[in-house]
Amino acid sequence: MEEVDIFIRDYFNGQLSEEEARQFQEKYDLDPAFRKEVDLVEAEIAGIRAHGREALKMKFSQWDEEKISVPFPYLKIGIAASVLLALVFVGKWALKPNHEDLFVAYYEPYENFEYTPTRDDSGELANHKEKAFTLYDAANYDEAAAYFSQYLKQSPDDLSALFFRAICLMDLGDFELAKTDFNQIEKQQIPYYSEAALWYLSLIDIRQGQIESAKNRLGKLKSSKDYQSKSTELLDKLD
Structure with missing residues (x-):
């Protein structure tokens, strides 16, 4: 067994x-x-x-x-008011999660609702796509990215494969390459994936400390049915 x-x-x-x-x-x-x-x-x-x-x-x-x-560490009686104010400021700053913490808290790989590998798929092209999504579902993002890349060489217009390759790259820390793929998808204005790409681009911006860019992207998602709540919540934490 x-x-x-x-x-x-x-x-x-x-x-x-x-x-x-x-x-x-x-x-x-x-x-x-x-x-x-x-x-x-x-x-x-x-x-x-x-x-x-x-x-x-x-x-x-x-x-x-x-x-x-x-609890806030109250100062001993007699310490100058200027020192107290400085410590209050530092205390408030320390309570805010840093950018990496926010990225970790809000990042999660996108669920694969696009493709279910079937055991009837045949041919080299179908085999690459099947292996890519099978590896993705198993969270083996390194090898999945390689198979997505092989598949995209022959099917460059398959934006779903491009999107999931970007997720793999993002999970592996290849943020610049992931941004290239996400930007291409976001500009296409296709259902589901364009808004999702915008969400992941905002997370990459936060991870890289590009906060104004992240706020701009999140602002575009405030009217999104799928991302309204998360984008509004994250914007509040960035202010």
Whole structure:
């Protein structure tokens, strides 16, 4: 059973050879018990990703509350008023989360609702796309980015693939390359992805300390149904 579990996880991590992948697909199609195990592992991977994002948000919120709950260190009687005012100013500044904290609190990879790899895909082009999204779903962003790039060489107009490559690059810390992809998508004004690209561009701006640019982008999202709440909340924290 342990070997079967490893075999399944290697599939979702994109670590199987072509022959092993063929054997996997054949077993999935013919063995109901194996198919059930595969589906359970796939659901588990999705759950881990979702839990990880929630845990990160909770950790940030707890950290923020702890800082706010720290009592202000009142000065001893007799200290000059000028020193008191200076300490009050420093205390308020210290309670604000820095730009990297805000980036970590609000960043999360975009859920893949675009493409579900099927075991009927065939051909080199379909294989690259399938592997790219399979690796993306497994949070293997380094290899996913490589497969997205190979796929985009032959299908440069596939903006969904371009968007998910940008997420991979962003997660890997290649912010400038990610911005290039996101900017291209944002200008196209396509449903879902253009606003999402604008949101991620604002987060990159915050991470890079370009706060005025981030505010400008977030301001454009204040009327967005999907990003209105988050963008307004983040703008308040940047002021």
